[in-house]
Amino acid sequence: MITTDGVVSTGIGSWPGTDLTDALKITFAECPDLPHLPELPDRGPHAGLVGRGTALLTGLGVDLQPAGWRLTDVSSRDHRRAIGTLRSDLDQLEEIAQGYEGPLKVAVAGPWTLAGSLEHPRGDRVLPDTGARRDVVQSLEQGIVDLAAEVARRLPDTSLVIQLDEPSLPAVLGGDIATASGLGRHRAVDIPEVSDAYTRLVERLGDTPVVVHCCAPGAPIGLLTTAGVRGLALDLSLLGTADWDALGAALEQGHWLFAGALPTNNPSAPPPTADQVASAVLAPIRRLELPPEFSTHTVVTPACGLAGFSRTAAISALRTVRTAAGIVAEGLYD
Structure with a gap:
């Protein structure tokens, strides 16, 4: 089982630079509820x-x-x-x-x-x-x-x-x-x-x-979900109505959604606010009208890895999704 205290945040995997020790320290500091082993393709x-x-x-x-x-x-x-x-x-x-x-x-x-x-x-x-x-x-x-x-x-x-x-x-x-x-x-x-x-x-x-991440x-x-994986990590911007219907059914069955709500395809673009990231998660979940106990099986993440970002921008992205996770947790019970 995936066990976390309510809605939390994490990174997807890839990270800029070549210093793994630094990347790990950042990951454990900025994703305290679900840290991860970063992947550093710049090496x-x-x-x-x-x-x-x-x-x-x-x-x-x-x-x-x-x-x-x-x-x-x-x-x-x-x-x-x-x-x-x-x-x-x-x-x-x-x-x-x-x-x-x-x-x-x-x-x-x-x-x-x-x-x-x-x-x-x-x-x-x-x-x-x-x-x-x-x-x-x-x-x-x-x-x-x-x-x-x-x-x-x-x-x-x-x-x-x-x-x-x-x-x-x-x-x-x-x-x-x-x-x-x-x-x-x-x-x-x-x-x-x-x-x-x-x-x-x-x-x-x-x-x-097992969580499957697919950003395509x-x-x-x-x-x-039929194959038995426990979670799906998806870029929310790529999902249509049918996808959300399928996700709703998966959440009702106890699966987890790793909601890729912070865009990563253009690292030079102005970064979204935590409120914008939270809205990208909350709006479709609210349309599904699921009880909060199902919707809390949600982890807020960037849409994909952060290797294309600068170190400073990557840290900011993790902080944004962490703040957004708190907003989502509160919004589910509004």
Whole structure:
């Protein structure tokens, strides 16, 4: 279960700069109810979404090519660097989080974004090769299970929440992942196969809840909730009436909404106020006319990661969503 005291706030994952210790201290200070392990892609490809995801692959080798990450027989120096960076990040997390008791969120690349990003040893994507994508999905599944056990060992007083970052999920389901040449699109992966990957992971993680973050249009809300994930992290600006109807049903069933209400697509734009962020959350929830006990299953977040922001602007964004969460909590009972 995800346990927090009412409506709270957190970050999505990515953070500007290369200083993880500084980023962790900021995260624990500005997101005290649900801190998270930041992702710092400025450190290089090995520390970005896909590179960090390869660090969790069990029994598979990967190499970094000019076109991206590719499966290989033996792990390359770049893959070993990704693995070493993740281990170092966990060391620093353990040090900073000493004495903390409560939920802690760790984000990793989701199975379908990773399968849609990796290349096959013979070229092109892993995605159209049924066997190869099964190997990637199962390898990542084991890696995430091992990661959860590692965090539990290092920080036994925390309650881990796993966030799967799936920006490519709608494209995988819609047959919109480009081929290596860019001239075609790979066939859509069948819904049962996509759903089963989440269900297996959820079952293996047991009491560790899974949240799926998708900041692309067309997030499959019904598929994800049916598959057993406990929360959905979505960019609210991309949701239509049908999406909110599906979210309303999910909230009634006890699922959590990680409401991405602070825009992140234009870091140079004037930042919204806390009242504006809170309104973006409250207005559609009020239209659903849900009882407050369901609506409090809400976490206010930026729409996506903050790596494109300056350090100062990123801190301001976390403070804004934290203030907005308080406004939302009060507004639910008006």
